[in-house]
Amino acid sequence: MGVDGNYKWVGKRTVRPDGTDKVTGRALFSADSSMPGMLIGKILRSPHAHAKIKSIDTSKAEKLAGVKSVVIGKDFPNLPNKTISIGILAANFSEMSDKLMARKKVLYDGHPVAAVAATTSAIADKALSLIKVEYQVLPHVIDVDEAMKPKAPLLHKKMITVGVDPAPTKASNVASRCEFGFGDLEAGFAAADVIIERTFKTKPAHQGYLEPHGAVVSVAEDGQVTIWCSSQGQFMVRSYCARLMQIDEAQIRVIPAEIGGGFGGKTVIYLEPVAMALSGRAGKPVKMTMTREEVMRATGPTSGTSIDVKLGATKDGKLTAGEAELRYQAGCYPGSPVGPGAMTAFAPYNLENVKTVGFDVVVNRPQAAAYRAPGAPMSEFAVESVIDEMAQKLGMDPIALRELNAAKEGTTAPYGPKFGPIGNEQCLEAAKNHPHYSAPLGPNQGRGVASGFWFNVGGESVASVNINTDGTAVVLSGNPDIGGSRASMAAMAAEVLGIDYDKVRPIVADTSSIGYNDLTGGSRTTFASGMAVCNAATDAVDQMRTRAAKVWDISPDAVEWSEGHARPAGPNAGDFEPMSLADIARTSAKMGGPITGRAAINAQGAAPGFGTHIVDVEVDPETGHVTVLRYTAVQDVGRAIHPSYVEGQIQGGVAQGVGWALNEEYVYGDDGCLQNTGFLDYRMPVASDLPMIDTVIIEVPNEAHPFGVRGVGEVPIIPPLGAVANAVSNAIGVRMTDLPLSPPKILAAIKNGS
Amino acid sequence: MHDFAYHRPQSLEDAANFLRTAEDPLLMAGGQTMIPTLKQRLAAPSDVIDLAEVPGLVMIDVKKAQVSVGAMLTHASVASSPEVQAALPALAGLAGNIGDMHVRNRGTLGGSIANNDPAADYPAALIGLGATVHTSKRQIAADDFFTALFETALAGDEIVTSVDFPVPELAAYMKFDHPASRYAVVGVFIAKFGTDVRAAVTGAGPCVYREAQMEEALTRDFSPSALADMTISPDGMNTDLYAGPEYRANLVKIMATRAVEAALKGGG
Numbered sequence A: 001m002g003v004d005g006n007y008k009w010v011g012k013r014t015v016r017p018d019g020t021d022k023v024t025g026r027a028l029f030s031a032d033s034s035m036p037g038m039l040i041g042k043i044l045r046s047p048h049a050h051a052k053i054k055s056i057d058t059s060k061a062e063k064l065a066g067v068k069s070v071v072i073g074k075d076f077p078n079l080p081n082k083t084i085s086i087g088i089l090a091a092n093f094s095e096m097s098d099k100l101m102a103r104k105k106v107l108y109d110g111h112p113v114a115a116v117a118a119t120t121s122a123i124a125d126k127a128l129s130l131i132k133v134e135y136q137v138l139p140h141v142i143d144v145d146e147a148m149k150p151k152a153p154l155l156h157k158k159m160i161t162v163g164v165d166p167a168p169t170k171a172s173n174v175a176s177r178c179e180f181g182f183g184d185l186e187a188g189f190a191a192a193d194v195i196i197e198r199t200f201k202t203k204p205a206h207q208g209y210l211e212p213h214g215a216v217v218s219v220a221e222d223g224q225v226t227i228w229c230s231s232q233g234q235f236m237v238r239s240y241c242a243r244l245m246q247i248d249e250a251q252i253r254v255i256p257a258e259i260g261g262g263f264g265g266k267t268v269i270y271l272e273p274v275a276m277a278l279s280g281r282a283g284k285p286v287k288m289t290m291t292r293e294e295v296m297r298a299t300g301p302t303s304g305t306s307i308d309v310k311l312g313a314t315k316d317g318k319l320t321a322g323e324a325e326l327r328y329q330a331g332c333y334p335g336s337p338v339g340p341g342a343m344t345a346f347a348p349y350n351l352e353n354v355k356t357v358g359f360d361v362v363v364n365r366p367q368a369a370a371y372r373a374p375g376a377p378m379s380e381f382a383v384e385s386v387i388d389e390m391a392q393k394l395g396m397d398p399i400a401l402r403e404l405n406a407a408k409e410g411t412t413a414p415y416g417p418k419f420g421p422i423g424n425e426q427c428l429e430a431a432k433n434h435p436h437y438s439a440p441l442g443p444n445q446g447r448g449v450a451s452g453f454w455f456n457v458g459g460e461s462v463a464s465v466n467i468n469t470d471g472t473a474v475v476l477s478g479n480p481d482i483g484g485s486r487a488s489m490a491a492m493a494a495e496v497l498g499i500d501y502d503k504v505r506p507i508v509a510d511t512s513s514i515g516y517n518d519l520t521g522g523s524r525t526t527f528a529s530g531m532a533v534c535n536a537a538t539d540a541v542d543q544m545r546t547r548a549a550k551v552w553d554i555s556p557d558a559v560e561w562s563e564g565h566a567r568p569a570g571p572n573a574g575d576f577e578p579m580s581l582a583d584i585a586r587t588s589a590k591m592g593g594p595i596t597g598r599a600a601i602n603a604q605g606a607a608p609g610f611g612t613h614i615v616d617v618e619v620d621p622e623t624g625h626v627t628v629l630r631y632t633a634v635q636d637v638g639r640a641i642h643p644s645y646v647e648g649q650i651q652g653g654v655a656q657g658v659g660w661a662l663n664e665e666y667v668y669g670d671d672g673c674l675q676n677t678g679f680l681d682y683r684m685p686v687a688s689d690l691p692m693i694d695t696v697i698i699e700v701p702n703e704a705h706p707f708g709v710r711g712v713g714e715v716p717i718i719p720p721l722g723a724v725a726n727a728v729s730n731a732i733g734v735r736m737t738d739l740p741l742s743p744p745k746i747l748a749a750i751k752n753g754s
Numbered sequence B: 001m002h003d004f005a006y007h008r009p010q011s012l013e014d015a016a017n018f019l020r021t022a023e024d025p026l027l028m029a030g031g032q033t034m035i036p037t038l039k040q041r042l043a044a045p046s047d048v049i050d051l052a053e054v055p056g057l058v059m060i061d062v063k064k065a066q067v068s069v070g071a072m073l074t075h076a077s078v079a080s081s082p083e084v085q086a087a088l089p090a091l092a093g094l095a096g097n098i099g100d101m102h103v104r105n106r107g108t109l110g111g112s113i114a115n116n117d118p119a120a121d122y123p124a125a126l127i128g129l130g131a132t133v134h135t136s137k138r139q140i141a142a143d144d145f146f147t148a149l150f151e152t153a154l155a156g157d158e159i160v161t162s163v164d165f166p167v168p169e170l171a172a173y174m175k176f177d178h179p180a181s182r183y184a185v186v187g188v189f190i191a192k193f194g195t196d197v198r199a200a201v202t203g204a205g206p207c208v209y210r211e212a213q214m215e216e217a218l219t220r221d222f223s224p225s226a227l228a229d230m231t232i233s234p235d236g237m238n239t240d241l242y243a244g245p246e247y248r249a250n251l252v253k254i255m256a257t258r259a260v261e262a263a264l265k266g267g268g
């Protein structure tokens, strides 16, 4: 082992263990589980953006034949209004419960107000139509800048902005203010020869997972709860359900289904507690699945934003100061990712004077949920656009300007800590030297560059490695496999154990079969859970070394493990025939019983990731249509445990980022209701919209991880927004600041020249 | 979806009979529009009559002056037919750019024109080429077939069987597709038959139409420059989540100009 080693399995393109089932359709996703006697649960949703619930009459629905239970807000426990942390997450369960099922007010179009469980889907639909809700419609607010105005309709009458000193006396839609930075901005801007100030806007974008939310929940007569669902964390589902429904965690078993995409959007729950309430009342299991329309109306996209950036530089390209104000839509309750947005905005740069201020603002929209690198794509889009413009004003190459000011080992990050070894400069250099960067451009074509930064996180993970008597191993870990993590876990275990990859079977265990794991998010799984798997495999190896030592009657320290064998460590240890893992496993009954390696850790030392992207576009000057011609994504991943899935993560992030930049947007009517609730009107890019996305993997190992892993999944969605906007701006000669860059918008910009 | 009776008649006559006798019948071709409308509860038919096994509706007959296409021919079949590609490349190209591969493999000529979506492509070809629609009862000139938004001249118990497309001297279709559905935000079909030029516009208005001033200008001079000074009024043009009337009016001119260029180069 060791971060610089030559590996047999790590870094190889092995076949993924879950691949066949997913290709043949055998894999079970959330809607695929069924139980005898199972009911179908459905949700009645608010047709208004903002309204007081005057009354709900469910009596007719309850009397309908085939209806087995009906629940409304008052059927859920009321919980203390305070934020508590669970692992890497923080949650206010009073608010979460109100989002699951509205109590006094509905706060967005699609907010649940009642739910039914019935013997068939048609009866459940009929029952929903029989529920009478009397609303008093209230004025609503959708846009973040509007919501911050003094006269804006208030979502929460008592909400006082947190983080302002002295605390405001009047309620507003601004939930909180945060601030990061250091230095002397005034002096910084005074030292600048060029100052650029611009305002940017981005629209909410949905994660666009193909699998809508779904769950099957069984509440047994003795109160034991079993949940089959797809999520980014079975333990997250368990923690949330236990607290929301006020029962013990030990009574809930969450069995993770395969997940058809999450991208952050399945780090929250919508259906499970509702199905619990319905199942508990009906005494039967309940299945609930969302339609795409429900997914679009009522699950969290990422925030829409409005951002001001001010950047100063000397005429030879030294950045002297950077400042940004970020206003993020939280949705109906506080919780936008403005904090990470404000922390990451200027992170690729070494700035002596920097300040970012963020506002978390409630609006009448569904609660924002995490979306790959929550908060960062928007803030970095704004900054990367201004960096590009600065390079133009200074007559510098945009990568050269970035290199001159690049954050590197020892640079103080704008959010406080000093960076350790990072790959920012390596990414910039690889981008600069890539043939793409010097390829000629044709008429109406433009090239854009942008960098991206994400923290990556660690957190709590448990893994066990069971050695079977035939010399194979089963690896248990507790994170849903979203992007090929089983393959990475198996590769790392095989590497540590020294056995073949196909002798290792990785399993995603349920909440009653393994200890607590934080969810799959923050690019933590291959880093933190991977570290747990490595440690568990090492624990198994240690046990096997000890057994060999016993057989040979030497000290365990005199036994080394290599290529799957216990061997005497050097001539002094004695002359013994090496024992293979299979040899030791075969005799385990006589040698102390089964061999199980375990690890339970709170992984420390997560290391940030950087990336630099280059994109070429062609703009049709007569229609404003953009064609993406060529895309190259360079990223430091620490170590690519499985290069194919690293590339897949990068390509997927780019595709989503390009969609965000060019097409995707939520369209609300004047009534505050969402108008594009399906993929026919909400356009995510498909393969035919994109060129092949070339990837360049940089490996600056993270010393904290046994194989050097940093994390991959989030960085690649950050640069595309800025890169594409820069490319379009360069193609048409007009700076584009308002995403998405739809053809009508581009055509208008070409015509107006601004 | 609500329950309905499903029929798969084996003759045109039987199919027409179901249309006459069932309480609330609905024909099904490839189901590409029909099934989504059922799912969205926009239609709740008592009887669904699947045309899949009605004989004679899946045919292509290419003659020198005319291409005939059966109502149940899928877009993919039209697009990939070597005969159509050779005789009327503009039509093959149009069919090959409808929706996505899945839609092209199921969607049909008959379903498309019977539905008369304001953004559909085929109506532009029918109008642009002056086609003739054959039904279970009669023949209808394309100019009389598309009557209004989602409305056609078809009677309730009438079934489209085929369409005859005259082969022009030059033709091309150009569309600006919606980024999600690939329907035409605006599509323009230009065809030249000797001295006669037809210019059909889809996507821009509530129903496919002929743009008279373009036809006149192109009759005088069949070249892109003939359209250069033309202004297209946005009055009455569609607006949707994607684009407004002004943007569409601009597209009508751009797509027409490009169609003329393409037609002069051999069509497509």
Ligand SMILES: Cc1cc2nc3c(=O)[nH]c(=O)nc-3n(C[C@H](O)[C@H](O)[C@H](O)COP(=O)(O)OP(=O)(O)OC[C@H]3O[C@@H](n4cnc5c(N)ncnc54)[C@H](O)[C@@H]3O)c2cc1C
Pocket (backbone or CB within 6 Å): B026, B027, B028, B029, B030, B031, B032, B033, B034, B035, B051, B071, B072, B075, B097, B098, B099, B100, B103, B106, B107, B108, B109, B110, B111, B112, B113, B114, B115, B119, B120, B121, B122, B154, B158, B159, B160, B161, B181, B182, B183, B184
């Ligand atoms: C995602 C998507 C994208 C699409 N993109 C495009 C596009 O880019 N361009 C485009 O032009 N179209 C597009 N379409 C429409 C598609 O091409 C089909 O032509 C259209 O949906 C009709 O489908 P169908 O042939 O399966 O007919 P069905 O859906 O089965 O039927 C449609 C209607 O026509 C009636 N009907 C069917 N056959 C006959 C007949 N022979 N006689 C009388 N009435 C009949 C049916 O009763 C029904 O009312 C798209 C559709 C989808 C779903």
